[in-house]
Amino acid sequence: MAEPFAEVIGDPIAHSKSPLIHRFWLERLGLEGDYRKTHVLADRLGTFLAERRADPDWRGCNVTIPHKLGVMPLLDAIDPLAQKIGAVNTIVPGADGLTGYNSDAPGFLEPLRPRLAERHLLRTARIFGAGGAARAIxxxxxxxxxxxxxxxxxxxxxxxxAAEFAAGHVHAAPLARFAEPLDFDWGDTEGRLDLVVNATSLGMTGQPPLALDFGHVPPGAIVYDAVYAPLETGLLAEARRRGHPTIDGLAMLIGQARRAFALFFGRPAPADPESDAALRALLTQ
Incomplete structure (x- = not known):
């Protein structure tokens, strides 16, 4: 008898750690089911989704590069958050067809929640990237x-x-500017929350590093890299060397997977410290 399954689709897809995460949670909860990875080319998206619509065991899929925008016209409904972001990374079948969600946004925020619960005089984020992940962030x-x-x-x-947001609080800048040395007096950063986020593929295995002069990084800023292969990117290594708090790509990967897991399998993923530690150990073997 076939078992329920979900999957992740993309091009390329061999590097994905999503099956390890979801299978770990399925086993931890004692749930029947599987989670796979499937290589899907852009010109095969329509055919792929048509085939999955007809499979009663299919519980949905995560969507990774480069399909987060391309799947949207092929869906029957899009969750308001995903519609606002303009990117879908989770597709779930239902009585009314296929619905697209975006779990990148809540997944990104998950490790920041303790800091976001604090009050700040100013919150500023420097976000590198303009693709699907950057949009969600x-x-x-x-x-x-x-x-x-x-x-x-x-x-x-x-x-x-930037044009999608209110003028005055969103600015756009070229990447090359941030590779240039900057000698700037940041003054008193007390009461501020500053983030520097890499939402590009720069720093990923096989890609050049993100060229960033740390003169552009405010003192005490949290440096958050969405890249998780390698886990210790050059950006994070340099940030730690300079004393900045850091968040690695596994934090966002696990955070977005939690939302997707609940949508696929109808149960919240384990979130206790022991499970989290065991999962992170599995992913870093």
Whole structure:
């Protein structure tokens, strides 16, 4: 007898750690089911979803690069948050067809929740990237009261994303500017929450590093890298060396997976410290 299953789709997909996460949680909870990874090319998205619609055991899929925008016209409904972000990373079948969600936004915020519960005089985020992950992060932080600086190799893409927000609190800048040395007196940063977020593929295995002069990074800023392969990117290593608090890509990966797991299998993922430690150990073997 076939078992229920979910999966992650993308191009490429071999690097994905999502099956390890979801299978760990399924085993931990004693649930029947599986989670797989499936290589899907852009011109096969329509065919793939048509086939899955007809499979009664399919519980849905996560969507990774480069399909987070491409799947949207193929769905029957889109959750309001995903609609606002303009990107879908989770698809779930239901009585009314396929619905698209975005779990990147809540997943990104999960490790920041203790700091976000504090009061701040000013919240500022420098976000590198203008793709699907950067869009989710920008909207998530905007809703948390951050002034945004959107930074991309293609300035036009950063400006287009910035135009979606209220003028005055969102700025766009070219990536090359942040590689240049900056000698700036940041003054008193007491009462501020500053973030520097890498939402690009720079620093990923096989990719060049993110060229960032740390003169652009406010004292005490949290440096958050969405890249998780390698887990210790050059950006995080340098940030730690300089005494900045850091958050690695596994935090966002696990956070977004929690939301998706509940949608796929109808149960919340384990969130106790012991399970979290065992999962992180599994993912870093």
């Amino acid at each position: 920008a909207h998530a932080l905007w809703d948390e009261g951050f002034t945004l600086i959107l930074i991309a190799r293609d300035l036009a893409k950063a400006e287009a994303l």
